Amino acid sequence: MNSVMKKIVSLFLLFASAVFVSCDDFLTVESPDKITSDSFWRNATDAEAGLAAAYSQLECSTDTWAFAEVKWPVEAYREDMILIGRDASNYEDWVKLFDFTYNDSNTQLSEYWRIHYTGLNYCNQVIAMVSGIDMDPAYRDQIVNEATFLRGYYHMKLLLNWEKIILREEYINSANQLDIPLSERAVCWESVIRDLKQATKLPATQTSDRTGRATSGAAWSYLGWAYLTRAYEQPATKDADLKAALEAFDNVKGYSLESNFLGMFNGTNENSKESVFELQFTLDRSNGARYYTELHYWIASEEIGGWDEIAPAGKLVNELKKEGKTSLSGGYDERCYATLIFDDEYFMSGNKIFGQNYDDYFTTNRRAVFRKFLPDYSDIDQEESGYNIPLMRYSNVLLMKAEALNELKRSSEAVSLINEIRQVHGNMPAMSGTSYDAVKTQIEHERVVEFPLENFRFYDMRRWGTAKSALESAGRTNFDASKHNFYPIPRTELNSNNAL
Amino acid sequence: MNLQKVKLENVLSSITKQTGLTFVYSQPVINPNQIVSVNAKNEEVASVLKRILDHNKVEVEIANKKIYLKPKNQPIQPKGKSGIISGKVLDGKGEAIIGASILVKGTTNGTITDLDGNFSLTDVSSNADLIVSYIGFKSQNIALEGKNELNVRMQEDTQLIDEVVVVGYGTLKKSDVTGAISSVKGSDITNRLQSNPAEALAGQVSGVNIMRQGGNAGSGVDIKIRGVSTFANNEPYCLVDGFPMDINNVNPTDIASMEVLKDGAAAAIYGSRAANGVILITTKNGKKGDVVVDFNAYVGISAVTNSLDMLDADGYQKVHTQMYQNAGKPLPSYIGASDNANTDWFDLMSRNALTQNYSVGVRGGSDNSKYSISFTRSDEEGIMLGNKYVQDNARARYSFTKKIFTVDANLGLQFVDNQQPQYTLKEIYAVSPLVPVYDSTQEEGYGLTNKNDLPANHNVMADYDNIKVKNKDYIMSANVGLGIKLAPWLNFKSTYGYRGSFNKNSYHTPSYTPSIQDKVLYPENSETNIYWQEQIQENVLTFNKELGRHDVTVMLGNSINATTSDWHTVAVNGSTGGFLDPDSETIDAGIGGSFSGEGSNYEYNRASFFGRVNYSFDHKYLLQVTARRDGSSKFGSARRWGFFPSVAIGWAISEEGFFPKDGLLNSLKFRASWGRLGNESALGYYDFQTLVTTVNKKSQGYVQGDSKTPWPGSISTGMANNDLQWETTDSKNIGFDYGLLNNRLTGSVNYYNSTTSDLLITKVLAPSAGLDDPTLNVGKIRNSGFEIDLKWNETKGEITYGIGMNLSTTKNRVLELANQNQVLYGTGLKYGDAHFPTQTRVGKPIGAYYLYQMDGIFQSEAEVQNHFATVDGQKVLIQPDAAAGDVRFKDMNGDGQLTEDDMVYSGSGIPTLEANLLLNLGWKGFDFSATIGSAWGSEIYNGTNYFYEAMSAGSNFLSSTLNAWTESNHSNTMPRAILSDPNGNTRESTRYLEKADFVKVRQIQLGYTFPKALTQKMQLERLRVYASVNNLCTLTGYSGIDPEFSRKSVLDTGVDNYIFPFTRSYLFGIQLSF
Helix, strand or coil, rough: CHHHHHHHHHHHHHHHHHHHHHHHHHCCCCCCCCCCHHCCCCCCCHHHHHHHHHCCCCCCCCCCCHHHHHHHHHCCCCCEEECCHHHHHHHHHHHHHHCCCCCCCHHHHHHHHHHHHHHHHHHHHHHHCCCCCCCHHHHHHHHHHHHHHHHHHHHHHHHHHHCCCHCCCCCCHHHHHHCCCCHHHHHHHHHHHHHHHHHCCCCCCCCHHCCCCCCCHHHHHHHHHHHHHHHHHHHHHHHHHHHHHHHHCCCCCCCCCCCCCCHCCCCCCCCCEEEEEECCCCEEEHCCCCCCCCCCHHHHHHHHHCCEEEEHHHHHHHHHHHCCCCCCCCCCCHHHHEEEEECHHHHHCCECCCCHHHHHCCCCCCCCCCCCCCCCCCCCCCCCCCCCCCEEHHHHHHHHHHHHHHCCCCHHHHHHHHHHHHHHHCCCCCCCCCCCHHHHHHHHHHHHHHCCCCCHHHHHHHHHCCHHHHHHHCCCCCCCHHHHHEEECCHHHHHCCCCC | CCEEEEEEHHHHHHHHHHHHHEEEECCCCCCCEEECCCCCCCHHHHHHHHHCCCCEEEEEEEEECCCEECCCCCCCCCCCCCCEEEEECCCCCCCCCCCEEEECCCCCEEEEECCEEEECCCCCCCEEEEEECCCCCCCEEEEEECCCEHHHHHHHCCCCCCCCCCCCCEEHHHHHHCCEEEEEEEHHHHCCCCHHHHHHHHHCCCCCCEEHHHHCCCCCCEEEECCCCCCCCCCCEEEEEECCCCCCHHHHHHHHEEECCCCHHHHHHHHHHCCCCCEEEEEEECEEEEEEEEEEEEEEEECCCCCCCCCCHHHEEEEEHHHHHHHHCCCCCCCCCCCCCCCCCCHHHHHEEEEEEEEEEEEEECCCEEEEEEEEEEEECCCEEECCEHHHHHHHHEEEEEEEEEEEEEEEEEEEEEEEECCHHHHHCCCCCCCCEEECCCCCEECCCCCCCCCCCCCCHHHHHHHHEEEEEEEEEEEEEEEEEEEECCCEEEEEEEEEEEEEEEECCCEEEECCCCCECEEEECCCCCCEEEEEEEEEEEEEEEECCEEEEEEEEEEEEEEEEEEEEEEHHHCCCCCCCCCCCCCHHHHCCEEEEEEEEEEEEEEEEEEEEEEEECEEEEEEEEEEEEEECCCHHHHHEEEEEEEEEEEEEEHHHCCCCCEEEEEEEEEEEEEEEEECCCCCCCCCCEEEEEEECCCCCCCEEEEEEEEEEEECCCCCCCCCCCCEEEEEEEEEEEEEEECEEEEEEEEEEEEEECCCEEECCHHHHCCCEEECCCEEEEEEEEEEEEEEEECCEEEEEEEEEEEEECCCEECCCCCCCEECCEEECECCCCCCCEEEECCCCEEEEEEEEEEEEEEHHHHHHHHHECCCCEECCCCCCCCCCCCCCCCCCCCCCCCCCEEEEEECCCCCCEEEEEEEEEEEEEEEEEEEEEEEEEEEEEEHHHHHCCCCCCCEHHHHHHHHHCCCCCCCCCCCCCCCCCCCCCCHHHHHHHCCCCCEEEEEEEECCCCCHHHHHCCCCCEEEEEEEEEEEEECCCCCCCCCCCCCCHHHHCCCCCCCCEEEEEEECCCEEE
């Protein structure tokens, strides 16, 4: 070797070894803007940010469009009081939900399932990680309890729709936790009740900067609903569950009925004194925020410029008008006007429908369509929708309490609760009769009139065992309780969960 | 040069290496085994030679880059005298060949021709045979048969020239290659008239599958070498002049040669980059001599080859009437409505498109420097409105040598303007023909679906008119290499390469209404800038020494590669104001509106050390060993390094003494290799960590407080996996290279078998886990197959012709997954999460079809009742929801129900045999070529029929649905139309499976080169005009758009899901040089 070459070779070797030594630094890169899970969960700010994610999956409201397209087709289309809208006929999977011809490949069902479990994953992360944060212990407990409430809530919504579910009670941090079998329904109820009970330790009210977050009232309400539902499913312990439900409903304090019934659904009376738990939205777009939906288009009928995806069944219209114009103000039950737009003098003047009257929209087919959940906008095209959706109203607590009392054969105690709602919301006279059957019939009527589009009806029918007859009376003959009381486990889960 | 006591042969070859001059001599004059010593520095070659050779006997003459060693003062023998032969050797054009060797067969008696091509030999018996040979020409064996004067015409032999093959960090003589490498000449690429070199490669080489993603201008091309070996990207690693580059950004006319490294041993020097094979492109450089200017241009028209035949207004109403009536539902009001239009949406949105391509190149050089400059503009219109792809490509290459230094520099610039249609094919196909394009009763004048209960779809014309998108790429690549010749046998090269791409993307819409469901309420403008760059530094030390019959080349090197990218998007929406002019396409136009911004960056680093030894003994026995160690920042520190070795051997059988020289077979080489390759492309940059993301949207945040304040959420959506490791492929190859019939027939045969383990798969988790799907090391896949390449070239009189054929077979098997029963599904055809026609299971090809088996159509209610199974003694109706006209499916397991278990293996979308035929024919100035491709043995799942023969929800359908089963039309293939499909006629079934076999005439071309005499008058070197048809015709039984298309995910192989219509183009072009 000559000397030049020796130099170059040694330079090369030196360079190579220098590279080798510095390689490990060179090969270690970090995300420029995302921290790792290990370095997160430092303080109250992190805990709160985690909790926001835990709330985010509520009611499948994760997307501007999909919110309406998942929640209502899955929850509402199978009600006897509901028809699918005209445009909905064009979406096969929606029609199948309405016709009870769906199978486990239904995309709306698999989305509903997936979103709820995403919420459960976030809840479990908050519960597991926040307890280790060095922060104000009272607020830390509150955050953990809110996440525990949400875990109970997500599990309960799944349990209301599927007979058996996969319980997710742990933060998944290893691959062997991924595949878990279905749990028996009784075990699932225990889990839901345990979580909701834990959440009753939440404060009764949230401060004004935290409005909308879960309170002890919300926890007691859902706990009561859980007991009430279980009471029918497990006849052996029915009375104990009814009593537990009653006790829970009694603990829902600090709420009262709202006389402005319409305002609770059109964005003018949000987080009202009647609202126990409410899904929050906003039109605030500052800093790239997106917390709005297209719900108003989805519900509005074709005539008034909507997409026409859902419509009231004739049965609902009849039920709302059932008592005739007997309200104290001389019209139908006030809830009828807040729920429907129909051929009635009420809608002929005063421009109550996006600044116009019924006649302006409905020229040929003078049908009834939904008014509930349409916003108080001057034009349907004015904005996306950012108004809240009440999830648990005090009237529901009262009606469920009335039902528990009636089932415990304390029917007379139920009557005053029913009458209170009739008066405040419907401006209607007191009900007649005090017998178990009369109260039972009245509760069913009140629940139909009170909650259209709030999607309690199917759970009510299943609880009472009336789903088949009710659907048949609406001309829906495909319903078979053994097949359709609960949805099938989605194919996407069966395909990928090795424990199933 | 200082050589002591070595064979003369070695001295001569060392002179050849230093000077580039080759020797011409014949053995009786020069004895190559003579032992000599030489010591020379900066001395004329001739004088050195004179010193070592016996100057009384040998005369040294240098001409035409050759050194002639001739016998001195050779006496010219008088003609006609017995025992003395004289003559002249000429080439095909009648010009004298200097230095051709003439040998009397079976003796050492020989000579070479002089400057005029003359020779003479003494002591030749009159019945002897003479062997006349010269490098680059076919040897001739001439029987004297008593003649004593010979005129020999030599034929050029392109096959015999010992071509040099680029092998990665160096070159090898083709004869020394041990791996499976296919070379394609630049002219084969240029003549294919494609704006993309990958497409021009289609059908040229066995084992290489080239498919377009669609027929739109600017659509990508997918290249697969030897099947599917990974779940991630299967694109091979492409290098241009040694630096990685996107093959789509190379201009075909710049290409001098392309090498495809197919087996593990050939590719292993690129280690973890090479698991999908490697494509090496060498661009043209200048040659010593005059300046050469090349100009190429072509223009052409493209038309749709095949489109879907959708229902017209009458058919639409007919099928929809059946659909509603069969479901017992009232008819929607659009049936028979007075304001129905009859719009052919596809016809409206498609067109015949113009393609133009112009390129100019200037090349030249001197003894010590070479240069090449080129510019190309390619301007391609798409066949759908709003589709255009313009590419400007400039490239410069310069190299010089000074003393021991060589510098090679490359600079490339590309500008790409890519406009894709801003409406979807789905809307074109699905929208009702009853909707008019324009409708004066609508506010904006476009026909909408907001009436008569019509299904909601977009008016694609409104989208086309309103959405303005700009998508531009500015790409720069530059590299410079410094070579130092430390010794004749030792070379050091250090290179630096830079590649940067700047992508600028903008999107603008005014407020408009394409559909009542998708109203754009406010003007919107967004701009995205992405900057991406890659820097590479490499050092390579190459040692090459020939010691007697031992030839050793050792290469050692390292490479570091740093990639960074950063991007940001700024968007403004007019919801709160701004946009005084809604058509203003800037961010500032939206001041007063609602702004949002996003942006981030990443870093990705790699380091590699590699080495290779090539050893050849007597050019008969060949050995190659490589090793590479790769580190990547995509892994945690414990798993970051991978080791990728390879071994290959070769045996040039025809060089053996025992090999018959005059047989049918003239050359034969055996090769065998094993190599290990790696892959990590499936991984994201930070996949081994769990990252916490913050989102200020409904998807992960919430709203709180009386003032309804956005509450951004931060959470980790994935799961940490520190155990992620390299995916590795073990590749084995056995092959032969052969030449027959005087090398008129050449080719190779290969068998390969490669197994990929620790596959990185995006594992679809149970949705109940609530986690993002992670990438995990799971499973094993094997690909194996034969490849046969054949080439026949012959000149007969004025006709030259060639036939090339290549065949490859592929057998793909999944050997292991996470567990024996694991099933990986592809993408659901319906919104991605329902209707899964493919499953990946152990023992079958990747992404195989698992389907219900259609068994005709129930012709009557009785047939429905007859379709039962007997379970526990009870008759169970298999399809209780069916009625006459519905599809009958087989209950494969006899349990009386149709469940997932009745979906059985039904084939695969991977062809088992691909065959290509290349023809060319030349006569006088005319040239003709044809490229024909075919694939056999696979099936296509016709997603188009799934969507548009569904007849179960509001949509337009294919006109084939006019044949739907009715009481009066007892079809056995097309079921009845029925809303919401209670029987599941549209379930994943063999109803949609079709044979994918095809034969495709990819290109025919006819050209004419004007005679030299004429072109010289025009001051031109060469002038050729041609006409060509690309994608002339496809013979196939497949009823969809085209049987040959590529899907992004290998799990969806063969599933036809909105394939963009392909095009046939007619091109006319001119090539001229001066």
